[in-house]
Amino acid sequence: MAKAYQNEVNNLLQLYIKNKHPVYVSYGDFCTFIPFWSRAMVVQDAKQIFKHVQKFNNLKLRLKTSQCCWHQPNFKIVDNELEIQVGGRFGIGDTLKLPIMAEPYQQRFLSMELGKLTIHPYKQWWAAELNVKVPEKPQSISTKRMGIDLGIKVPAVAFTEDGKIHFFGNGRESRFRRNAFYAKLTELQKKEDYSKIKELNHGLYRWMITQCHLISSQIVQFAVDQNVGVLCVEQLHGIGKREMKQSRDKRELNQWSYYRLIDNVRYKAQREGLRLVFVDPRYTSKRCPRCGRLNTPDKRFYRCVCGFHCHRDIVGAMNIVHAPESSPVTG
Numbered sequence: 001m002a003k004a005y006q007n008e009v010n011n012l013l014q015l016y017i018k019n020k021h022p023v024y025v026s027y028g029d030f031c032t033f034i035p036f037w038s039r040a041m042v043v044q045d046a047k048q049i050f051k052h053v054q055k056f057n058n059l060k061l062r063l064k065t066s067q068c069c070w071h072q073p074n075f076k077i078v079d080n081e082l083e084i085q086v087g088g089r090f091g092i093g094d095t096l097k098l099p100i101m102a103e104p105y106q107q108r109f110l111s112m113e114l115g116k117l118t119i120h121p122y123k124q125w126w127a128a129e130l131n132v133k134v135p136e137k138p139q140s141i142s143t144k145r146m147g148i149d150l151g152i153k154v155p156a157v158a159f160t161e162d163g164k165i166h167f168f169g170n171g172r173e174s175r176f177r178r179n180a181f182y183a184k185l186t187e188l189q190k191k192e193d194y195s196k197i198k199e200l201n202h203g204l205y206r207w208m209i210t211q212c213h214l215i216s217s218q219i220v221q222f223a224v225d226q227n228v229g230v231l232c233v234e235q236l237h238g239i240g241k242r243e244m245k246q247s248r249d250k251r252e253l254n255q256w257s258y259y260r261l262i263d264n265v266r267y268k269a270q271r272e273g274l275r276l277v278f279v280d281p282r283y284t285s286k287r288c289p290r291c292g293r294l295n296t297p298d299k300r301f302y303r304c305v306c307g308f309h310c311h312r313d314i315v316g317a318m319n320i321v322h323a324p325e326s327s328p329v330t331g
Contacts, residue, residue, distance in 0.1 A: 001086060002066040002120060004033040005042065009063040012046040017059060022047055034068070035085045041069035041116075067120035075117050077110050082128065084117070100128075109134070137273035142229030147320030148219060148265075149284070149313050150233065150258060153300070155215055159317035160226050167313075168222075169215045177207065212257050216264035224272055231269055233262060234281035234316075235326040279323035285316040 008030050016022050027039045034042065045063060053061050075084040082098045102110065115131035149157045155169030181204050188197045223231060236258060266276050286294045288304040295304050297312040310318075 001033045002068045004031040005038070005068040006063050006066045007031070008034060008039075008042045009045045009049070012042060013049050013053070013062065016046060016050045017053060022050060033086075035070065035074060037071060037074045037085070038069055041071070045069075065120050067118055069119075070117040072114055075114075077114070084119075098126075134271055136271055139275070140229040140273040142227050144226070144228045145230045145232055145321050146223050146226065146228040147232045147279075147317040147323075149316035149320060150236070150261065151313060151316075154313045155211075156219060156261075157311075157313040157317045158219060158222055159314060159321060160228060161321060162226075164226055165314055165317075166222050168218050169211065174211070177204070208257050209260070212261045212264050216261055216268055219265055220268040220272055220274065223269070223274055229274060231265065231274055231276045232279050232320050232323070233265070233276065234284060234320060234323075235278040236281055278326045279320055280326045281323075284319040284323060285312055287315075287319050289315060289318045 012025060015025070025043070027036060030039045030042060049061055049063060053059060070084055075082065077083070077100065080100045080102075082100055083095050084098070086094055086096045100110075109130075109132045112135070113133040115133060117131075118129040119126055120129075121127070144161055146158055146160045149159075151157075151171070152174075153171040154167060155171060155174070156167075158164075158166045158168065181200065184200060185197065188200065219231075262276075269276050283294060285297060285302075288295060288306060288308055290308040291304060291306040293304055293306065295302065297315070300312055301309070302312040302315045303309040
């Protein structure tokens with residue numbers, strides 16, 4: 001059925017390209033293996049790819065993934081089983097029941113309002129992509145603030161007004177993966193194996209996206225556990241354009257997914273009813289939280305003449321909590 005869906009999308013796309021515009025095709029002309037109500041998705045996918053054909057003037061674009069799509073009410077989830085309508089004669093067939101293998105954090109989404117369902121092969125399994133409408137919680141009445149200091153060696157450090165501290169992510173693991181990536185990339189470039197270079201780039205990109213999602217989820221969950229109502233982060237617009245002394249620092253800074261991480265924190269915080277504010281980043285890593293003097297940290301350690309000493313990233317998070325707010329910069 002998934003292969004039939006892919007073939008119908010590509011056949012319809014060829015018809016659009018031949019006529020240079022979308023044309024009407026009756027649902028009765030589609031393969032009977034495709035459920036009747038899924039045929040609307042065939043038309044929708046073909047039109048979407050045809051727009052890219054016109055935009056990029058690329059006549060070779062095709063749907064490369066074997067998949068099939070459903071919309072409500074043609075599927076439902078009951079007792080960890082996915083019940084979907086499968087095609088038959090005239091597109092009206094039986095109901096197929098499939099067991100669901102979902103992580104605990106995914107289970108809570110299954111009871112929400114369901115949208116589009118897409119099933120496609122993944123290695124030796126079948127993977128299901130399900131759109132759900134997540135209801136937003138009301139705005140938190142808590143005024144408790146939490147500062148979040150973002151960095152490369154330590155991806156994120158959080159400090160709450162009542163003194164709770166938490167480190168997120170592993171900067172050493174990130175550096176190890178990047179170094180291994182560039183070593184492998186250099187080897188493939190010497191061999192001129194461009195297909196594997198492309199695959200390697202996609203692998204690093206997917207890993208970075210996964211890390212951003214994990215760290216942002218942990219940050220928001222920590223804020224919820226500590227009854228925090230306001231998340232404070234530095235406004236670091238243009239940090240990638242600053243001149244760095246070492247080429248290694250340039251490379252790591254260019255790969256630092258600051259904006260992606262902030263976007264993930266923003267929408268996840270909004271979903272939990274929390275507010276995200278940007279603060280002025282000036283001197284947050286140099287100012288002493290106790291006396292206000294400016295000092296230069298020694299590597300990862302901060303010491304002041306007043307006797308205060310701490311990890312430099314914790315000092316940054318402490319100052320971010322009390323720093324004045326700054327309007328977010330876009331673009």
